[in-house]
Amino acid sequence: MAIVNHVVRTSLLALAAGLAANAQAAVVLDPVMQAIAPGIGVKVSPFATAPGLYGPASVQSMRAVTDGSNRLFVNDTRGVISVTDTAGATPGVYFDIRRQDVGFAQINGQTGLVSSAFHPNFGRDPAMPGYRTFYTIDTTMAAGAPAPTLAGKGPVNHHDVVREWTVADPAAATATITATREVMRLSQPAGDHGPGTIAFNTGAAPGSADYGKLYIGLGDGGGVNDPYDNAQDPRSPFGKILRIDPVDPDGAGPLAYAVPRDNPHVGDPAALGEIWASGLRNPQQFGWDALTGRMYIGDIGQAQLEEVNIGIPGANYGWPLREGTLAKPADKSLSLVTDDPNPGRFTDPIAQYDHDEGSAIGAVQLYRGSLIPELAGQMLVDDIVNGRIFYFTPGDTSGEGGLALLRELRLELDGLPTDMMTLEGTWRVDLRMGVDASGELYLLTKKDGNIYRLTGAVPEPAGWAMMIAGLGLAATMLRRRRTGRGAVPA
Numbered sequence: 001m002a003i004v005n006h007v008v009r010t011s012l013l014a015l016a017a018g019l020a021a022n023a024q025a026a027v028v029l030d031p032v033m034q035a036i037a038p039g040i041g042v043k044v045s046p047f048a049t050a051p052g053l054y055g056p057a058s059v060q061s062m063r064a065v066t067d068g069s070n071r072l073f074v075n076d077t078r079g080v081i082s083v084t085d086t087a088g089a090t091p092g093v094y095f096d097i098r099r100q101d102v103g104f105a106q107i108n109g110q111t112g113l114v115s116s117a118f119h120p121n122f123g124r125d126p127a128m129p130g131y132r133t134f135y136t137i138d139t140t141m142a143a144g145a146p147a148p149t150l151a152g153k154g155p156v157n158h159h160d161v162v163r164e165w166t167v168a169d170p171a172a173a174t175a176t177i178t179a180t181r182e183v184m185r186l187s188q189p190a191g192d193h194g195p196g197t198i199a200f201n202t203g204a205a206p207g208s209a210d211y212g213k214l215y216i217g218l219g220d221g222g223g224v225n226d227p228y229d230n231a232q233d234p235r236s237p238f239g240k241i242l243r244i245d246p247v248d249p250d251g252a253g254p255l256a257y258a259v260p261r262d263n264p265h266v267g268d269p270a271a272l273g274e275i276w277a278s279g280l281r282n283p284q285q286f287g288w289d290a291l292t293g294r295m296y297i298g299d300i301g302q303a304q305l306e307e308v309n310i311g312i313p314g315a316n317y318g319w320p321l322r323e324g325t326l327a328k329p330a331d332k333s334l335s336l337v338t339d340d341p342n343p344g345r346f347t348d349p350i351a352q353y354d355h356d357e358g359s360a361i362g363a364v365q366l367y368r369g370s371l372i373p374e375l376a377g378q379m380l381v382d383d384i385v386n387g388r389i390f391y392f393t394p395g396d397t398s399g400e401g402g403l404a405l406l407r408e409l410r411l412e413l414d415g416l417p418t419d420m421m422t423l424e425g426t427w428r429v430d431l432r433m434g435v436d437a438s439g440e441l442y443l444l445t446k447k448d449g450n451i452y453r454l455t456g457a458v459p460e461p462a463g464w465a466m467m468i469a470g471l472g473l474a475a476t477m478l479r480r481r482r483t484g485r486g487a488v489p490a
């Protein structure tokens, strides 16, 4: 077996891999050869812990509302939305879907109350739509459930349901629900790679085309290498980001939302009008740059590569035919990548990292806060599993393959270098990120509901000996602080 640079060229392997159509196809063993180097350091500070009503809070996202209250709503997939504020008020339970008669069922760690989105007018202008509404996506069992609005290809494992909730008073500390309705119900073929994020483009101004449009990120419906061929099927909602107007156009009838006329596939009978982007494996987290309005999508990879994509209406990000900037064999039993070129119809990521560095991309968060000027305009991403945080300049092409060059964010707690694995005391941090209305950054641990805040930059790194000593020391100090043993300087 010959090894040329970082690729293995062997016709035997290519044939075994079902790659005979392209005799030149080469398996790429190390898609990104350059290791991610350390970059700037920031201070991390414990902020709050979400209340664990049904076991440790499984926090997957945090939403700021722009009603001037500085409230932060924290989404626990076990069924709870809790609320704190930028001052770090002790989080209280805002909403508990288990107390609503909707058939809620958390089947595994990728299901449950997966995401929530507050209407951009929530708590702002009582004369305008959305003043008292927020939206959630949750999972229910399929047996005995209403018929789905949209169905993925393959068997039926469970349903994903987008719901609208109306509250009595948007300023209240807990949600008193006065009305609810199903907006959309989807049948999903497997238990994983389902809903990730639902969100409004909070940067869209009232009256603009994107204002009040709800984006719904859906993975490929589950399994290895999209076994039911959902992501490339324009009639399947899975492996897509959908965009809908969640307002029921007639207040009755089967369709409880509208398809925006400016969606990219409207008028194409071969495609669902709801589809905004396609060819995604598990776009669990996406969001917008508050300054430019540009959308960024993280896509969790299978074999080798974790992606950051720019959101473009109508774009096809290639899954399961592409992973990162490389190709995937048509043979679904193979989890590997080859160097076949992009045939042109797929949109490549602007940044990627490989599984030498991590294994699943979490947040994609463009920093527009003011506490850390060193990160202004930088895109921050994290690896869900090991909790490492990387950053890059969107548009930079100085990395391998003309993509952006990633650096690793260094963390310090109370003046001591640390990292999220050490702080959380686990090999699986289950890290996500959130942002407040001022653009400041928070770290969310889905494992236990701990929330941290990034509060400023730190000087250049200490020596290695200091770093190694500091890793354990910072964690010990944090544990003491949490258990009230021993004063720790603020």
Ligand SMILES: [Ca+2]
Pocket (backbone or CB within 6 Å): 030, 031, 032, 033, 034, 354, 355, 356, 357
């Ligand atoms: Ca590598």
Ligand SMILES: [Ca+2]
Pocket (backbone or CB within 6 Å): 248, 249, 250, 251, 252, 253, 254, 255, 256, 257
């Ligand atoms: Ca209707």
Ligand SMILES: [Ca+2]
Pocket (backbone or CB within 6 Å): 279, 299, 307, 317, 318, 319, 322, 323, 324, 347, 349
């Ligand atoms: Ca892709």
